[in-house]
Amino acid sequence: MAKAQSHAEFILRRLHTLAGVVPVGLFLIEHLLTNATATDGAAAFNQAVAAIQSIPLLHFVEFFFIFLPLTYHAIFGLYVAFVSGYNSGQYSWRRNLMFTLQRITGIITFVFIIYHLATTRFSGNAPTYNMVHQLVSNPAYFWFMIVGIVASTFHFANGLWSFCIHWGITVGQRAQRITAWVSMVVFVVLAGIGVDALIAFTHPA
Amino acid sequence: MSTATTTATRKVHLIVERQDGPNSSPYKEEFVVDYKPGMNVIACLMAIQRNPVNKSGKRVAPVTWEMNCLEEICGACMMVINGKPRQACTALVDTLEQPIRVSPARTFPVVRDLVVDRSRMFEALKKVKAWIPIDGTYDLGPGPRMPEVDRQWAYELSRCFTCGACVEACPNVNDRNSFIGPFAISQARLFNAHPTGAMHREERLEALMGEGGIQECGNAQNCVQVCPKGIPLTTSIAAMNRQVTYHAIGAWLHK
Structure with missing residues (x-):
C-alpha cells in the first residue's frame, strides 16, 4: 500500500546547502583573505599567490573542491530560485524580504562569477597583482566587482543562517x-574585507 | 438617541473578489453595508447575503463563503482580508482599514467566491500520517504517558485547525513546487512527540523526506507571521529538519 518514497529531491537540496557552506563558503573566505594581502602591497599579494600555486595537485584540488561544488551549487541554485x-x-x-534577496543575490553572484572567472582564471594571464590592477583600473569593472563582492558575501552570510x-x-x-544577527555581522565584515582589498588593487604596484 | 442615529448612518465599504465557478474568471464587486458596533467581516458578508445589492444598486447573487464556529477554533472562514490571510470571524471591522478588500485564498482552487477547496491539506496530513494509530483487533491497553513538559508545547501545536493561512502565505507553495506546506510539518512533529505516535516516527520522517517534503521550505517564515493560533511553525520546521537530518544520516549508516 505505502509507496516507497523517493528521497532524490531531499538529497539534492541538502547537498546544495552543504556545498554552499563547506567547499564554496570556505573558499570564499580563503579567496577574500588572499585578496586582502594586497593591502600590504603588490609583493605581499604575489607571495600569497605563489603560496597557493605551490599546493600539491593544485588542479585536482581546484576541480574537486571548488569547481565541482560551485557548479553544482550554482546550477541547482538557479533551479531553486525558479x-x-x-x-x-x-x-x-x-525574513521574507531576505528570502527574496537571497535568490536575487544568488543570481547576481552567478553572473558575476562567470564574468569574473572569464577575466581572471580563464583569461590566460598570470594571476599577478598587475593583472588585477589593470582590470580594476577600469571604473566599470571596479563597480562590477563591488556589486559582485557585496552580493556574494550577502548570499553566503544569509545562507549560513538558513543552513543552520x-x-x-x-x-x-x-x-x-x-544567528540572523551574527550572519549580518559576517556579511558586513566579509564585504568590508573584499571592498578594502579591491580599493587596494586600484593603486599601481 | 443621537448615538443610534450616528451608528445607523455609518457604513462599511467592502471590495469582494468574486468568482462564479471553479473555471470562471474573477471579478471585483463593491458593497456598502450598515455599520453595527463590534461587527466582523462575517457580519458584513451576512448583511450582503440578506440584501444582495452591490454599491451601484444592482441586485446580484449573494457572496458565498465558508464559516462554522465563529470563534476562531474551526479554521473554516480563512480568507485574504486587506492582503493578509486570516479568519473572517476575528477580523473586526473597527480594526480594519476601509475599503475592506476581501478575496479567496488563491493558493487553493476556488470553488465559488470566497469558498476554496482545501483538500490538498488533508492529502498532506495523510501523507505525513498525522494521526496516532490505536485501532486493533484486541484491546492494546493504556499507552505510555506523555511527560508534562512535552505536553505543554505539544498542546500549542495541537491547536492547528488546518485553516490554510500558512499555505496561502508561503512563497514555496506554488504551481512550480509540490511543497506540502508548513502546517503538515508541524503536525508530523506533534505526532512524533506523542509517546504512542512515536511508534510510527520513521514513517513520518520518510514522508517528510519525500516529494514536496520538508526540503522545499525556503525559510521565508511567513507561516509563523500569519498563523492565527500563534503556532511556532518555524520552530517546528527546524525541529523536524533536525529529526530528518539524524534519520537520514542514521538510516544511511545502518544500511
Whole structure:
C-alpha cells in the first residue's frame, strides 16, 4: 500500500546547502583573505599567490573542491530560485524580504562569477597583482566587482543562517534570531574585507 | 438617541473578489453595508447575503463563503482580508482599514467566491500520517504517558485547525513546487512527540523526506507571521529538519 518514497529531491537540496557552506563558503573566505594581502602591497599579494600555486595537485584540488561544488551549487541554485515563489511585495516581513534577496543575490553572484572567472582564471594571464590592477583600473569593472563582492558575501552570510535551520542546528526562535544577527555581522565584515582589498588593487604596484 | 442615529448612518465599504465557478474568471464587486458596533467581516458578508445589492444598486447573487464556529477554533472562514490571510470571524471591522478588500485564498482552487477547496491539506496530513494509530483487533491497553513538559508545547501545536493561512502565505507553495506546506510539518512533529505516535516516527520522517517534503521550505517564515493560533511553525520546521537530518544520516549508516 505505502509507496516507497523517493528521497532524490531531499538529497539534492541538502547537498546544495552543504556545498554552499563547506567547499564554496570556505573558499570564499580563503579567496577574500588572499585578496586582502594586497593591502600590504603588490609583493605581499604575489607571495600569497605563489603560496597557493605551490599546493600539491593544485588542479585536482581546484576541480574537486571548488569547481565541482560551485557548479553544482550554482546550477541547482538557479533551479531553486525558479521553483520559489516571490511574495515579499504582499508580505514584506523581514525574513521574507531576505528570502527574496537571497535568490536575487544568488543570481547576481552567478553572473558575476562567470564574468569574473572569464577575466581572471580563464583569461590566460598570470594571476599577478598587475593583472588585477589593470582590470580594476577600469571604473566599470571596479563597480562590477563591488556589486559582485557585496552580493556574494550577502548570499553566503544569509545562507549560513538558513543552513543552520535546514540542518536542524538552530531550532528555537531565539537561536534563529541570534544567528540572523551574527550572519549580518559576517556579511558586513566579509564585504568590508573584499571592498578594502579591491580599493587596494586600484593603486599601481 | 443621537448615538443610534450616528451608528445607523455609518457604513462599511467592502471590495469582494468574486468568482462564479471553479473555471470562471474573477471579478471585483463593491458593497456598502450598515455599520453595527463590534461587527466582523462575517457580519458584513451576512448583511450582503440578506440584501444582495452591490454599491451601484444592482441586485446580484449573494457572496458565498465558508464559516462554522465563529470563534476562531474551526479554521473554516480563512480568507485574504486587506492582503493578509486570516479568519473572517476575528477580523473586526473597527480594526480594519476601509475599503475592506476581501478575496479567496488563491493558493487553493476556488470553488465559488470566497469558498476554496482545501483538500490538498488533508492529502498532506495523510501523507505525513498525522494521526496516532490505536485501532486493533484486541484491546492494546493504556499507552505510555506523555511527560508534562512535552505536553505543554505539544498542546500549542495541537491547536492547528488546518485553516490554510500558512499555505496561502508561503512563497514555496506554488504551481512550480509540490511543497506540502508548513502546517503538515508541524503536525508530523506533534505526532512524533506523542509517546504512542512515536511508534510510527520513521514513517513520518520518510514522508517528510519525500516529494514536496520538508526540503522545499525556503525559510521565508511567513507561516509563523500569519498563523492565527500563534503556532511556532518555524520552530517546528527546524525541529523536524533536525529529526530528518539524524534519520537520514542514521538510516544511511545502518544500511
